[in-house]
Amino acid sequence: MKIRAAVSRPGSTAPAFETLNLEAPRAGELGVRVVAAGICHTDLHAQAGRLAPLPIVLGHEGVGVVERVGEGVQGFAPGDHVVLSGSSCGTCPNCLGGVPSYCDTAMPRNFGGRRLDGSTALRTEDGAPVHSHFFGQSSFATHVVAPAGSAVKVDPALPLAVLAPLACGVITGAGAVIAALRVAAGESIAIFGVGGVGLSAVMAARLVGAERIVAVDVNESRLALARELGATDTFAAGSDDLAARIRALTGRGVHYTFNTTASPAVFSTAVDCLAMRGIAGFVTAPQGEWAPPMFQMLSGGRMVRGILGGDAAPRTFIPMLIRYWQQGRFPFDRLVRFYPFAEIAQAFAHVAAGEVIKPVLRME
Numbered sequence: 131m132k133i134r135a136a137v138s139r140p141g142s143t144a145p146a147f148e149t150l151n152l153e154a155p156r157a158g159e160l161g162v163r164v165v166a167a168g169i170c171h172t173d174l175h176a177q178a179g180r181l182a183p184l185p186i187v188l189g190h191e192g193v194g195v196v197e198r199v200g201e202g203v204q205g206f207a208p209g210d211h212v213v214l215s216g217s218s219c220g221t222c223p224n225c226l227g228g229v230p231s232y233c234d235t236a237m238p239r240n241f242g243g244r245r246l247d248g249s250t251a252l253r254t255e256d257g258a259p260v261h262s263h264f265f266g267q268s269s270f271a272t273h274v275v276a277p278a279g280s281a282v283k284v285d286p287a288l289p290l291a292v293l294a295p296l297a298c299g300v301i302t303g304a305g306a307v308i309a310a311l312r313v314a315a316g317e318s319i320a321i322f323g324v325g326g327v328g329l330s331a332v333m334a335a336r337l338v339g340a341e342r343i344v345a346v347d348v349n350e351s352r353l354a355l356a357r358e359l360g361a362t363d364t365f366a367a368g369s370d371d372l373a374a375r376i377r378a379l380t381g382r383g384v385h386y387t388f389n390t391t392a393s394p395a396v397f398s399t400a401v402d403c404l405a406m407r408g409i410a411g412f413v414t415a416p417q418g419e420w421a422p423p424m425f426q427m428l429s430g431g432r433m434v435r436g437i438l439g440g441d442a443a444p445r446t447f448i449p450m451l452i453r454y455w456q457q458g459r460f461p462f463d464r465l466v467r468f469y470p471f472a473e474i475a476q477a478f479a480h481v482a483a484g485e486v487i488k489p490v491l492r493m494e
């Protein structure tokens with residue numbers, strides 16, 4: 131079928147619209163009409179050609195309505211509303227253990243730009259292949275084919291477009307606190323960088339009853355929002371003796387830190403302010419040289435811990451977050467700003483400039 135898609139080609143700062151041909155869903159896939167798709171920093175890295183082959187259709191926070199069901203798919207029917215998460219095999223030890231973001235085949239499935247058999251679902255009108263299946267979905271498009279295993283069915287009465295960021299930005303931050311670090315009532319956490327992922331972590335830390343929730347960012351308006359959403363203490367990034375000031379809040383350091391930035395200096399601060407046996411979680415690699423402070427880690431039993439997808443299983447975690455949201459206890463919709471699909475280039479520019487926390491494109 132013919133679709134409208136925003137295609138990322140080498141040398142451009144934002145995707146540009148093209149008419150493409152989309153294959154019918156193959157065995158195990160769903161054909162989904164995309165209603166909305168969030169943009170996150172991973173899309174910007176991929177646009178620059180650092181993560182996946184170009185040309186490609188990016189987009190990995192898609193929500194939509196099932197139109198076609200591929201052979202062998204069970205549990206889905208046309209008309210179902212779905213949130214599309216990352217792709218995983220469903221059968222390897224980590225998938226079976228409920229942590230599909232560490233699927234044995236996560237990298238080729240999500241960043242390979244094609245199915246595991248090497249095929250791509252997209253072609254130009256001239257027949258030239260365009261990479262597809264970014265995070266299993268490539269949802270900067272009016273329609274996608276995606277593995278049924280990555281789709282999470284949701285109540286059709288819910289406002290579907292608002293749910294778009296749940297599958298990446300929100301699950302990454304909330305899952306880090308709830309599922310990966312397992313922050314408990316009475317404990318403390320410092321969160322570095324309060325964009326969509328960091329603010330989701332702030333809200334989750336309040337949800338689990340953390341006593342001290344410290345937010346650090348360069349942007350004062352984001353710190354103000356962090357205070358509204360649950361931060362008990364906020365600091366401007368780069369302020370003098372930041373680690374010492376955070377340690378002073380508890381007298382002995384915080385139980386956990388969660389770093390959403392790529393700054394090597396922040397990686398150091400995030401270990402410096404940990405209490406003995408504290409854990410420093412991070413979601414993106416440092417951009418630039420950074421050596422883990424081995425003596426601090428050894429002398430205090432401290433740990434530095436990478437976290438993908440919040441260590442969470444989308445099929446159970448996303449419905450749980452939706453219930454918390456409906457109860458008013460997890461207001462992630464506060465982070466969202468909608469853009470018409472036609473304004474994708476402007477939305478990319480706003481993300482790059484830090485002018486928006488969680489842009490969501492509306493395809494209809």
Ligand SMILES: [Zn+2]
Binds near residue numbers: 218223225232233
């Ligand atoms: Zn797997």
Ligand SMILES: [Zn+2]
Binds near residue numbers: 170172173190298299
């Ligand atoms: Zn993402």
